[in-house]
Amino acid sequence: MNLSRNGVGLSSTGVSIGYGHGHVVHDVSLHLRPGRVTALVGPNGSGKSTLLRGMARLQRLSTGTVTIGEEEVSGLGARELARRLTVLAQSRPTPQGITVRDAVELGRHPHRGRWRSRDADGPLAVQRAMELTGVAALAEDTVDTLSGGQLQRVWLASCLAQDTAVLLLDEPTNHLDLRYQVELLDLLRQLADEHGVTVGVVLHDLNHAAQVADVVAVLAAGSVVACGSPETVLTAEVLSEVWGIEIGVTRDREGRLEVRPRGCRRTTALHDEPTLGEPALVAV
Numbered sequence: 716m717n718l719s720r721n722g723v724g725l726s727s728t729g730v731s732i733g734y735g736h737g738h739v740v741h742d743v744s745l746h747l748r749p750g751r752v753t754a755l756v757g758p759n760g761s762g763k764s765t766l767l768r769g770m771a772r773l774q775r776l777s778t779g780t781v782t783i784g785e786e787e788v789s790g791l792g793a794r795e796l797a798r799r800l801t802v803l804a805q806s807r808p809t810p811q812g813i814t815v816r817d818a819v820e821l822g823r824h825p826h827r828g829r830w831r832s833r834d835a836d837g838p839l840a841v842q843r844a845m846e847l848t849g850v851a852a853l854a855e856d857t858v859d860t861l862s863g864g865q866l867q868r869v870w871l872a873s874c875l876a877q878d879t880a881v882l883l884l885d886e887p888t889n890h891l892d893l894r895y896q897v898e899l900l901d902l903l904r905q906l907a908d909e910h911g912v913t914v915g916v917v918l919h920d921l922n923h924a925a926q927v928a929d930v931v932a933v934l935a936a937g938s939v940v941a942c943g944s945p946e947t948v949l950t951a952e953v954l955s956e957v958w959g960i961e962i963g964v965t966r967d968r969e970g971r972l973e974v975r976p977r978g979c980r981r982t983t984a985l986h987d988e989p990t991l992g993e994p995a996l997v998a999v
């Protein structure tokens with residue numbers, strides 16, 4: 716992989732998105748920076764996946780623009796975009812009868828010429844991606860024989876093999892056991908720190924967000940209601956108001972944030988009835 720040439724951010728400006736019955740993402744401006752992990756968190760249905768898909772050009776925007784580096788993504792060809800940005804979606808159809816290696820190789824599609832020619836870096840990128848995600852030993856197995864967690868790692872490997880400056884992931888820890896959850900979060904940090912990759916990741920586990928993110932953006936009812944460092948955003952006040960239950964935030968012995976739901980339902984949640992108002996915190 717040749718990730719060291721990265722350093723391109725991804726920004727939405729005034730983005731609204733709907734599915735034909737009003738908007739579910741409202742006027743969102745968000746800057747994902749190179750070398751930073753930005754976590755999108757929020758209750759079910761708050762618009763995280765829709766926003767991520769809109770930023771990846773997988774969802775039509777009603778208003779606003781998305782830029783990658785200096786260029787609008789709407790002006791790029793599919794191959795040009797795929798050389799810069801990749802998405803690990805929540806679920807993909809499982810192709811029948813292809814090997815893990817073949818599935819990971821699918822990520823090389825924007826780097827190939829016609830007839831699969833001119834991708835000299837391909838075999839090494841595929842091998843490295845399989846090693847980083849722990850699926851190298853499964854390389855010759857067919858993907859339809861894998862467990863959900865193994866398959867999730869294969870698709871992650873395919874994204875890594877694509878070797879892009881921007882990596883977007885929608886709930887990537889789904890299906891992963893504890894070890895691979897930790898390894899995945901470590902890998903995201905490594906990609907950002909050592910290779911300058913711009914990482915945007917939807918996470919449900921707020922402790923994962925606290926652990927991995929430089930910036931946390933909280934969505935509620937389609938709007939970003941708080942955005943900033945984990946310390947400034949993952950507070951008992953913000954989280955309790957957005958999720959509508961009592962949530963405590965403490966620090967463990969090493970000083971890391973620990974988010975603990977206390978389970979008492981409040982009368983209203985932010986996503987039921989917006990009360991927090993405009994974004995309370997400014998992105999770092």
Ligand SMILES: Nc1ncnc2c1ncn2[C@@H]1O[C@H](COP(=O)(O)OP(=O)(O)OP(=O)(O)O)[C@@H](O)[C@H]1O
Pocket residue numbers: 734739757758759760761762763764765766
């Ligand atoms: N394909 C679709 N057609 C119509 N409405 C949709 C579609 N996908 C999502 N929605 C609606 O858009 C809103 C936001 O959904 P989205 O999946 O973006 O939220 P989310 O924050 O990612 O949710 P979750 O945490 O449950 O994955 C929800 O009200 C949902 O019902």
